[in-house]
Amino acid sequence: MTAQTDVAYHARRHGRWHWSEIAFWLFLLACGFIFPSRYLIMTEVVRLALFALSLDLILGYAGIVSLGHAAFFGVGAYAAGLLSAHGIITEPILALVVAGLAATVLGFATSFLVIRGVDLTRLMVTLGIALLLEALAERFSDITGGTDGLQGIDMQPLLGLFAFDMFGKTGFFYALAVLFLLFLLARRIVYSPFGLSLRAIRNNPLRAAAIGIPVNRRLIAIYTIAAFYAGVAGALFTQTTQITSLDVFAFDRSADLMLMVVIGGTGYLYGGLLGAAIFKLLQVGFSTITPQYWGFWIGLVLVVIVLVGRARIHAAALFLPNLVLRQIGGRKAVVALSDSEAP
Amino acid sequence: MTSILTNLFDGVAYGMLLFVLACGLAVTLGLMNFVNLAHGAFAMAGGYVCAIMVNQQGWPFFAALPLAFVASAVIGIVLERTLYRHLYARSHLDQVLFSIGLAFMSVAAVDYIMGSSRIFINLPDALQGQFDVFGVGIGRYRLMIIVICGALTALLQLVLAKTRFGSRLRAAVDDPRAASGLGINVPQVFAFTFAFGCGLAGLGGALSAEILGLDPYFPLKFMIYFLIVVTVGGSSSITGPFLASLLLGIGDVAGKYYVPKMGPFVIYTMMIVILIWRPNGLFGRTAAR
Helix, strand or coil: CCHHHHHHHHHHHHHCCCHHHHHHHHHHHHHHHHHHHHHHHHHHHHHHHHHHHHHHHHHCCCCCCCCCCCCHHHHHHHHHHHHHHCCCCCCCHHHHHHHHHHHHHHHHHHHHHHHCHHHHHHHHHHHHHHHHHHHHHHHHHHCCCHHHHHHHHHHHEEEEEEECCCCCHHHHHHHHHHHHHHHHHHHHHCCCCHHHHHHHHHCCCHHHHHCCCCHHHHHHHCCCCHHHHHHHHHHHHHHHHHCCCCHHHHHHHHHHHHHHHHHCCCCCHHHHHHHHHHHHHHHHHHHHHCCCCCCHHHHHHHHHHHHCHHHHHHHHHHHHHEEEEHHHHCCCCCCCCCCCCCC | CCCHHHHHHHHHHHHHHHHHHHHHHHHHHCCCCCCCCCCHHHHHHHHHHHHHHCCCCCCCCHHHHHHHHHHHCCCCHHHHHHHHHHHCCCCCCHHHHHHHHHHHHHHHHHHHHCCCCCCCCCCCCHHHEEECCCCCEHHHHHHHHHHHHHHHHHHHHHHHHHCHHHHHHHHHHHHHHHHHHCCCCCHHHHHHHHHHHHHHHHHHHHHHHCCEEECCCCCHHHHHHHHHHHHHHCCCHHHHHHHHHHHHHHHHHHHHCCCCCCHHHHHHHHHHHHHCCCCCCCCCCCCCC
8 A cells, every 4th residue: 555545545534424423413413402491501612612613723733822713703703793783684694604704804814924933923913913803892892882792783583484582592503503514614624635734734844844735825724714713603602692792802712712622632623512511511610619710710720731731631531431432332433632632 | 292201201111110020021931932921920929919018017118029029939939840840841832721720820819819909009108299300290109110120120131141140041041951961950040030030020010009000810911011022022132121111111101192092002013013024023033942
């Protein structure tokens, strides 16, 4: 077997749908029927999951550390909010796409700034862009509603059939459908040759360039795509909560997002989804214990994760499931994280 | 005309303060290449120690300042020995996560102990008010800041350039392996420098309570300012961060005075432009390490 067919064989085998993945999505769908009283919080998890998926695309697959991913979330949120509040587009799906595209434009424009320089410069530039947008949104509070938030967001029924109800049932299934579609797209992207080249760049940019991968162009592309995802997540936020305010740009949002991706594991798509769910559970758990000071415990979780080592924690978390899977499906069924852990 | 000079004066005072706050970070981030987003937490610790001593124990302000330095330095060295030193060799992502975690914890802890409202330090009468020099309003407190921070800057420069410890530090930073081969105890030098930087941040935190405001969100609110000083200033010497601090201080004060509606917009734009133009900072020396 030549090296090339070997790579293609492995890539294709990894790209195949695993039965546990199908079970995962069926479980998510089932959640909508099992817990009818928890729609609002489940919608939030789904939204966060989409946002985390977006960061995982650039952090886990391309190795770009971003501290300002909330910028795109915020732009998507405000775009959807403004479109609807001024009655320009009240059809939710169209508004969602337009809001995502608005974030895409911003992502493309800023990607040129981000790919320059090393980790530290990237951190600063991404953080700076998010802060800049927050300052802008505050400055033009006559348009954005400032700290009071943008109100009067009213959506047409979804597909003309399903109205957004106060229990959030429509919102949940809508968000879940969007997440699933975008997940399919992301899955297609990361298992494509394009996705493989991104991993090569993450592992060693110099070597990737040496074998002929146009590093900068690939990074611009994935950064722009991730911006679209974040924008859609932001738009979902606006559409399902029917309000948006300045805190969509807040630094905490970017930092929390990073925590989600890290909890779930970087560099495999389900990491973001699982991380979002675990993060939300932690947040709800901590804030029922100490409503005001849950930030302390979240911080502690971060510190412990780093000190123990991310790879070790994931190995420990996967130990029991793998033990079971090995009994049922043999060695092949074992779940493992992708090749190398840290970007 | 006089308003320009007054603004310039305030800007210089602000910039000097930022320098004292951030120069510890210039060492950890610029020289040791460790992304420490929790640096503001050390400054906050110093500020709160000073506030407690002055307001509750009745210490004189000038006696509490050194204590703020010592308290932050002690916290710094304890954390360095127990936690930070394990992370020097880790990826930037790990360092970012770890230090954000510490910053979150410090915010919640101070909120829990001291309450979430802004805290003021009772200043002696001699430091209040302002006087005029040729029509330029000079705030006494700001003048004191310029004097203290100016002296500290000169002292730092002297220590780095002239003393044995300074040359050891420079050697350890330039090439840790060669330095340890020459018998320099590199971890010890780093630990000492880290503690000293934290101490300076604590002193800065105590001084800044009056100007920047001190509340539990201090570490997150001013994190970006410290980072700007270091990334824009570069890391080749302390002159770079010093000049960057002055630039930032004057720019921020002038921006708030002349275009108040644009708020922090001026600063962030300036930072992004400078970083795009020179990714290693205005006064950077080497390529990315």
